[in-house]
Amino acid sequence: MESVPSAYISPESQSPFFAIQLLSETDIIRGCLRGSAQSQRLLYERFAGKMYAVCLRYAHTQADAADILQEGFVKVFTKLGQFQFQGSFEGWIRRIMIHTALRTYQRQRYEMEQSGYEHLPESPVEPEALSLLSEAELLKMINGLPDGYRAVFNLVAIEGYSHAEAAELLEIQESTSRSQLTKARRWLAEQLKLLQKVHVASTTQA
């Protein structure tokens, strides 16, 4: 009987990404509960990208987003025993990330208030066609929002939280949440309108 040549085993099959394809979500969670480092790595690889995108929406900078992602995953692994295997596991992780990000946001908000520095919108995004806007550019646009606007817009417009829930999470009045969402929409609409004008002008010149 001929032995299987070593080249027959593809390198991809030994990577964590390949293992993600084979193991179910429940298996990975149970492995993490047993303390398996490999399962923790698999869980991280499966959800890190999506959660990093969430963190980027709430954070000022990529460094802040990386810190939030790190702190959030540490919470996920330490509180994994509280997951009841009911509902979406991704939704459970997402809530942890959002809470971690909001806590960081509240801390930073207080520091800025203490220093008398109010975060102002950055310069408008570079002119590109609206249809060509990438996710990264949309994230950059959201990052340009002031802190209060950004948090409310993320929670209500993107995550689907109600104003009451957002107000409770952010420790603000519900009316404040509504007004900040309106201002955030207005600011984003101005940015999009500017992008559309630039796109039309560049098309005409061409």
Add this chain to the structure above:
Amino acid sequence: MEQPPNIDQLFRERLQHADVPPPAFVWPRVEEELRRRRRRFFLWLWLGVGLAGAGAWGLWQVNVPNNSLAGVVKTTQETVVHSPSSSHPIPELTSPITSPAVLSSPNNPIESKLAALRAAAPQVFYPVKKQAQFNKPATSATTSGTPVQPLFTTKDASSSVISEISPLTYLAAPLTFLPEIKGGLAPLPPAYSLVLPKAKPFMRKKKQPLKNCYDFNQHPRVWLLDAYVGPSLPQRQFTATQSEYNSYLQQRRSTEKTDWAFNAGVRGSLLFGRHFLLRTGAHYEQMTEVFAYGDPNYIRVLTEQTSQLVDGMWKTVTDTISISYGEHFVKTFNRFGMLEIPLLAGAEFRAGRVGVSVQGGASLNILFWKRGTILNAGGSPQKFTPGEEDASPVFRHRAGWSATASAQLFYHLRPRFRVFAEPYYSRAFRPLTLASQPVAQRYTTWGLKLGVTKIFD
């Protein structure tokens, strides 16, 4: 202003399920943090087990009976005799023994005492060091016509006078020919000493400044809950109420030694204005002292009495066969437990994860339990445990107020979780002893509280 109607939808569709590869350095950091928390968990687990064990041992110490030599003490009440220099001579036994003929007289008071002692002999039998003087048991003999089971025959059994021996009895009498023991009350070495385990070095590899600081600027008014335990070093002061009791005071000092002590408690604190503290709670302090007393004037005389029928008459001959002295001693572990409510005010100052606080105030004693034995003014061991038989009150029912102050060094392991070490000082305003006692006894306590703090906002 014109506004895209579906701006929420645009961002939601594009970003809600976006997937952006995270930086590569995040996962190693997560792994390191998880390892660090696991180490910390086991560290606290062992600390908790140690504290629980110390608490259980402390409770066991509270409930364990005194290690007094009860047999010796009990027997002493019946047979102990002090020399003439003792402050408690027994009146009926102060007259010297004259002769066997006198002893044999039925009206002799000593004879009646001997009869009583003879009846009580089985209960008061001592381990006699000089038993080697005796041979095997002989047959029966009588002293007053009643058959008595003989115990021993003497070495002189070959003589024609004394052939059988009656039961051993004790005759207590002042013996002036014995050498006087000098040197006073010899203090006994302490039976126990407090041995603390060596602290293990903290295993954190690198500092992460400002990571685990609690934001007191954001929450200038918070509640703190402390739990602590630690060793104490009580210092006892004796004061004679009158100069004539100075010798008794010296006896007290020489017979009582501080052994070990510990403290434990829980405390709630209100931190307001970011720096100011009001603290109260329950503080328990337990002290153990060793009372060791040896009576140098103690003399024990072992005599034997032989009755013999001579010429139709019973004659009784008494002989001294054993004398021991200076061996009578009492040793007890005196314990004092105090439960107090501290009322403290102070301030704390922080720099990153580290900080110090100082506080001072008064403590009100709400429970003072005591158990043990001391030397009374008459020179005899005296129990003071309330409710115990033969005990007499020595200490007050409550210890009253005391002044206390401490300085705490704390470190934030997490934003809402601290560990701390807090040296403290406490001094009672009044003596613990009753006003009628010839020697006043009061305490000044130094101690160390080792504990944890949880912050609630």
